[in-house]
Amino acid sequence: MKVLIVGSGGREHTIAACVAKSPKVEKIYCAPGNAGIGQIAECLPIGAMEFDKLVAFAKEQAIDLTIVGMEDPLVGGLVDEMEAAGLRVFGPRKNAAILEGSKAFSKDLMKKYKIPTAAYENFDDPQEALAYLEQAKMPVVLKADGLALGKGVLICETLEEAKEGVRTIMEDKKFGDSGNRMVIEEFMTGREVSVLSFVDGKSIRTLPSAQDHKRAMDGDQGLNTGGMGSFSPTPFYTEEVDAFCKKYIFQATVDAMAAEGRPFTGVIFFGLMLTEDGPRVLEYNARFGDPEVQVVLPRMKNDVIDVIEACIDGRLDQVELQFEDNAAVCVILASEGYPVSYEKGFVINGLENFEGKDDYHCFHAGTKKTEEGIVTNGGRVLGVMAKGATLKEARANAYEATKWVNFDHQYMRNDIGKAIDEA
Numbered sequence: 090m091k092v093l094i095v096g097s098g099g100r101e102h103t104i105a106a107c108v109a110k111s112p113k114v115e116k117i118y119c120a121p122g123n124a125g126i127g128q129i130a131e132c133l134p135i136g137a138m139e140f141d142k143l144v145a146f147a148k149e150q151a152i153d154l155t156i157v158g159m160e161d162p163l164v165g166g167l168v169d170e171m172e173a174a175g176l177r178v179f180g181p182r183k184n185a186a187i188l189e190g191s192k193a194f195s196k197d198l199m200k201k202y203k204i205p206t207a208a209y210e211n212f213d214d215p216q217e218a219l220a221y222l223e224q225a226k227m228p229v230v231l232k233a234d235g236l237a238l239g240k241g242v243l244i245c246e247t248l249e250e251a252k253e254g255v256r257t258i259m260e261d262k263k264f265g266d267s268g269n270r271m272v273i274e275e276f277m278t279g280r281e282v283s284v285l286s287f288v289d290g291k292s293i294r295t296l297p298s299a300q301d302h303k304r305a306m307d308g309d310q311g312l313n314t315g316g317m318g319s320f321s322p323t324p325f326y327t328e329e330v331d332a333f334c335k336k337y338i339f340q341a342t343v344d345a346m347a348a349e350g351r352p353f354t355g356v357i358f359f360g361l362m363l364t365e366d367g368p369r370v371l372e373y374n375a376r377f378g379d380p381e382v383q384v385v386l387p388r389m390k391n392d393v394i395d396v397i398e399a400c401i402d403g404r405l406d407q408v409e410l411q412f413e414d415n416a417a418v419c420v421i422l423a424s425e426g427y428p429v430s431y432e433k434g435f436v437i438n439g440l441e442n443f444e445g446k447d448d449y450h451c452f453h454a455g456t457k458k459t460e461e462g463i464v465t466n467g468g469r470v471l472g473v474m475a476k477g478a479t480l481k482e483a484r485a486n487a488y489e490a491t492k493w494v495n496f497d498h499q500y501m502r503n504d505i506g507k508a509i510d511e512a
């Protein structure tokens with residue numbers, strides 16, 4: 090089989106590494122990919138939003154399966170275009186990817202189908218949003234409706250801050266057209282958990298729970314980032330929580346999308362908050378989480394191609410997912426200054442230390458191959474992942490492995506999974 094993966098981050102490197110393990114796969118292409126992906130796949134000079142070129146390439150090369158890793162092409166309708174060209178593709182169509190593409194849509198869906206989430210109101214008009222805030226309880230959460238690289242969420246402690254937030258999102262358009270609409274939502278407290286799942290339009294199969302660390306600095310200080318590390322499983326995701334989510338959230342979401350005439354095939358990422366009143370949905374994403382997927386997919390025993398094909402063909406109900414009974418931790422090695430400003434182009438040493446080690450992976454995010462070798466090419470550069478019998482062991486292994494690689498101006502958090510194994 091020839092497989093094309095669309096995307097260029099640590100998520101796509103992880104998907105590529107799992108696809109490469111399938112005996113069914115002869116050749117992997119990735120558009121556009123990165124230096125790490127280039128070691129197991131042929132990287133193409135095609136961007137993830139160049140739909141015409143992607144379709145043309147897949148047709149010319151008779152690609153058997155395309156896997157779309159990133160949200161932008163999904164929300165933009167790449168899957169629809171590939172299907173229209175008679176290609177086989179894994180990911181939600183545009184009318185289902187809206188689950189991530191519009192927070193107002195997803196909130197209305199949850200309200201209509203009684204899926205537990207924070208109380209909210211949607212606004213198209215900044216004046217109405219400002220008026221609503223006058224009687225809202227603080228703190229309050231403001232969310233730009235559309236995709237905003239995970240940055241369109243503002244948690245406001247005071248009325249003044251919240252008013253400023255509405256202006257930032259809806260009038261100054263800090264997050265672009267994403268801010269044409271916004272959601273104002275009740276502030277919740279509790280542990281955050283991510284559950285990733287495969288969905289075939291009717292059935293759902295979940296992967297082990299995970300958690301990412303979004304803040305840039307130790308102790309959850311500093312700015313929000315794309316994610317500085319992750320671990321799985323999280324001990325807070327108990328059997329009781331799982332039973333609740335299975336009953337009121339996971340299948341309910343899949344059924345709701347089908348009932349709306351928007352059957353969802355692909356990956357749903359449930360961002361959950363475990364509140365005192367039970368689990369609530371914080372957000373949905375229409376693809377794997379990054380860096381959550383790094384700590385769950387490599388622990389799946391099934392052939393990932395079999396699972397993806399079962400999703401496309403609507404027979405996921407016949408598949409049982411099996412996972413290694415262990416834990417994993419992923420520490421992101423970033424460029425100093427991320428997420429604000431940072432330099433690129435520093436040579437990365439020691440990548441060969443990961444070769445041939447089943448329980449350790451070095452997933453590339455922002456890297457590039459040059460004549461001098463592989464160099465840094467982004468804020469998040471590498472994801473060092475290690476497995477272990479327990480979270481504590483996985484964490485010790487992952488931090489040990491961070492010493493195997495180095496580049497100038499390297500930065501990482503030192504407490505990924507820490508509060509957890511000490512809890």
Ligand code: AMP
Binds near residue numbers: 232278281
């Ligand atoms: P989202 O992109 O919707 O996941 O929001 C980003 C982050 O903002 C989440 O991971 C939470 O940490 C926080 N957040 C979002 N919604 C709420 C809420 N209703 N209450 C408290 N925190 C929230």
Ligand code: GLY
Binds near residue numbers: 239315378379
């Ligand atoms: N780790 C959060 C995300 O992928 O959106």
